[in-house]
Amino acid sequence: MTTDLSPLFEPRGVVVAGASSHPGKFGFVSLHNILACGYEGDVFALGREAGEVLGVQVLDSADQIPEGRADLVFVCTPPSANEALIREVAARGVRAVFMAAGGYSEAGADGRAAEDDLVALCDELGLILAGPNGQGVVSPPVDLCAQIVAPYPPRGAIAIASQSGNFVSSFQNYATQTGIGVSRAVSAGNAAQLGIVDYLDWFAQDPQTAVSLIYVEGIEDGRQFYERAAAVARVKPIVVLKGGASTGGQRAAASHTGALATDDAVFDGMCRQAGLVRARNVEDAFEAAASFATQPLPAGNRVAVLTSVGGWGVLTADAMAGTTLDLVELPSELRAELDAKLPPRWSRNNPIDMAGGETRDTIPEVLELIAAHPDIDSVIFLGLGIQSNTAALMRSGPFYPDHGIERIVDFHERQDARYATTAAEVSERHGKPILVATELAVAAPDNAGVVATRRSGRLCYAAADRAVRALDAMSRYATFRQRRGL
Amino acid sequence: MEGERSGPVQPVLIGDTHRLVAADVGVARSRTMTTHTLSEATSRAVVSAAGIEVSPYVTAPDAAAAVEAAAELDRPLVAKLCGDSIAHKSERGLVRLDLASDEALERATNELVAAARPEDGEVELLLSTMVAGRRELIAGLTHDPQFGMTVMLGVGGVLAEAIADVSFRLAPITAVDAHEMIDELDTQRLLGPFRGEPAVDRRAVAAVLVGLSDLAAGDPAIVSVDLNPLVIVDGRPVAVDALVERTGARP
Structure with missing residues (x-):
């Protein structure tokens, strides 16, 4: 009672x-x-x-x-x-x-x-x-x-x-x-x-x-x-x-x-x-x-890691060892779809290392492709805020706003905000967790990407391994429920 | 390998019963309980009745009867002196391994009978086939002062305390719980195919755990059970030793 x-x-x-x-x-x-x-x-x-x-x-x-x-x-x-x-x-x-x-x-x-x-x-x-x-x-x-x-x-x-x-x-x-x-x-x-x-x-x-x-x-x-x-x-x-x-x-x-x-x-x-x-x-x-409190419960333990930088993806993969999470092999049709969006040097496997080949719409489009795939249960996204971090130095320097700096700073900040918003929207639409991790969450809490993540109602994870442990916790609970028919 | 209990278990002996003092540091609560152990033969009968496979065995009152009683068992054999008051046989040197011939069996069992002490009370010989398996697990029941009866699975048999790769659940458990206990052991590689032996039959191990849980549910006087070691024979868990502890003074 x-x-x-x-x-x-x-x-x-x-x-x-x-x-x-x-x-x-x-x-x-x-x-x-x-x-x-x-x-x-x-x-x-x-x-x-x-x-x-x-x-x-x-x-x-x-x-x-x-x-x-x-x-x-x-x-x-x-x-x-x-x-x-x-x-x-x-x-x-x-x-x-x-x-x-x-x-x-x-x-x-x-x-x-x-x-x-x-x-x-x-x-x-x-x-x-x-x-x-x-x-x-x-x-x-x-x-x-x-x-x-x-x-x-x-x-x-x-x-x-x-x-x-x-x-x-x-x-x-x-x-x-x-x-x-x-x-x-x-x-x-x-x-x-x-x-x-x-x-x-x-x-x-x-x-x-x-x-x-x-x-x-x-x-x-x-x-x-x-x-x-x-x-x-x-x-x-x-x-x-x-x-x-x-x-x-x-x-x-x-x-x-x-x-x-x-x-x-x-x-x-x-x-x-x-x-x-x-x-x-x-x-x-x-x-x-x-x-x-903020993410949908994953349907399973199959994770895709999306990163703009190779090393971050490597350490995230390492952090997944010893957890219940599975860094799945990319399904071939998804790999083919990503080929069309990314430069030839992309990793072609999971973690999905975009190898710095992003253009204006790459990240939103790739997030959508990954999250939509039925063989992926959740996504960890690394690399949010890099552009705004660059922009912050330009904004605080002596040449701002001249020399076209104001325009590029605005563009960078808009882009990061858009990535953060898209991550939350795509997550909601597909009912799959998308966890955004960057040290900027604590190193530069005013970063446009970090601010937009927060505004979307989501946690901006301060490190990839922390996102991994949080996702593992959700995955374990989801598995517990499934095994007992809950 | 035939395992036997050894190691840091040091119950305080009062008469012929164990006085068990379990202090719960978290809530500064303590509990005392008088308990007694059953002989290996009786313990084997108890766990067998719960559907748990034990290595083939017979009992005999003396050396002559031992040779006859063991005629049907596959060899080599292990011979042990057992009785309700003998919980830890190998510390007393009451185990003889690798007995292939009747002569060896007779000699060993004569020695065991001669090693009995007056305080051991009634004793008997237990003869069992030495089953072959490189891998050992430990499973059991123990009463936790905070959470009550628990079911345990661990890696290592006689080395279990040193390895400390264990998983506990509160009794009663379901088959799903039992499988999760197996899954969460750190030493998963030991459970796959290993040095020419097949993978461990997880359903059979889960059945042992559920069997222990049923045993506890059916007999509230049970305080603890050790199946140690649980030798993996052709992938299947077989208890080659069993020790059941119940509440109350020895009857």
Whole structure:
């Protein structure tokens, strides 16, 4: 049974408890972030200081909150104050608690007891409880940024739940950098009542979410996690980043099988069996999720690599070794079609090295030919932005705009923008992933090709091997589904 | 090659049962469980009943009976002293290999019977055909403190712990899961045609894994099973040793 988390992610109004005029305190920062990011629901501040904070009247009692106007309370007050507070706000119609405050189970035996009491209280009152000791909840579809950290990411389709609040920030930083946005994000904190799987359950039926991205360290009940995450993965992809993979080595065991059962080996097998996509680091995890959020799922593992420079294609082919991806032999009729578009020196195989022989329409036409072919499931395109990179030096030099430089600079930038736009359009039309990779994504984020990729709603991958790993993640998930008739 | 268990497995012995302490570092949870192992002969019977092929074998109470009982088995033979309390035979030198003649068999089995210790309790001789295959896998079941019963496939048989090329799934598994376990082993070249031997029959290996999973489902008292090694004979997996561990003190 999925717990309804809409009071947490789509509250009618928010109460900040422990509101403070001190700009270093959680009770100020959270209020600031909620107000500054454009949340349109009612915002109430509860605190001991009379007057206003950031233009919001500080109330000294929850009785002053109009009934039914706030669903969520964001709590920055210490454990000793919170039972009375929660009872009072619940009486005004609050249905969800985000407990940012610490001092609970992370703080020893007394804290553990306080946390047990907190859960019992919320259960008694029918409240959902996120945290305690969490950094916040973010929900761009309703412009909600109730967190004590940054950043506030753009809207998108990635839902994040993390056992470590700082990974929520890390993923949101990548979302902000790349433009591939977030639907929901929550720091589970001590996960006293709501655990990662409870968030996953809700994300599965959340229309704003296309893919879930989770960070986990400890899992209390592995069986339950497996069964519920597996059920969610049948609906939407889940990308998992696991901390503590190297701890918990071989166990004392009477059997050889037991001696081989490291925590990581068992966790890895569980992920594969459940259809969870496991990533090896933060970047890979984000980029896999960004790919699921923005690209069609590939029908198979047959990849064509299109490159304007030979060496890039070679390294991309190398990166595909050890993945599930297949750098297919080019079908002969496709090779013949490409012969008609490319100079004689082109590679005549996969990777498709155009050998610098592109004219004005070559790349759009070749992308279309490749993506249209039934024996190709996805494309990695390398070489976007070269022309604009050349143009950037001309534009910043002393001779610009004279000597015809302005015209050629404009042409180059238009071309790169067109390649990026075409890649997204062709991908959509054929329902096949087309991943664009160039280091310019980070080296020159203002490059016209990079900007246009971002504007098309796609991720511009910062390196070919990163595009390979992201595509491999999609391919593995697609294969998982196909083998099980999903 | 006839493999036998050896290596770093060091259960704490309390009486004649293993006291197994599995600490889960991730959630700082610990669990203690009293378990006991079955003899190789009983273990073989248990896994055979689950449809898993084991090398042809007979059992006998003494050397004289061993020669007679083994008359029908293809040679050479391996002779082992087995009993519920003897989990790790090769560490004790309770295995004799390459026995071709009746004389060799009688001599070896006499030595084995003489090597029995009072604390071994009831023992018997197990005689088995030494099957031929260059490749060894390991398969088994083990109870994970976080995820419960798991099914494992690994490369290497007696070298498995050093190679550590393994794949786990949570029981129960499907045939699709079993095939994916085989596919994800790193050492795929070992599974193709190899030095004159045919490719490993993946369906047969998958059937072993599903058989283990069924075994766990049918007997909740099972804590672990080792099929080690699982020798590839003409492409087919054959268990030449088996060890089943169940919960509770030895009956």
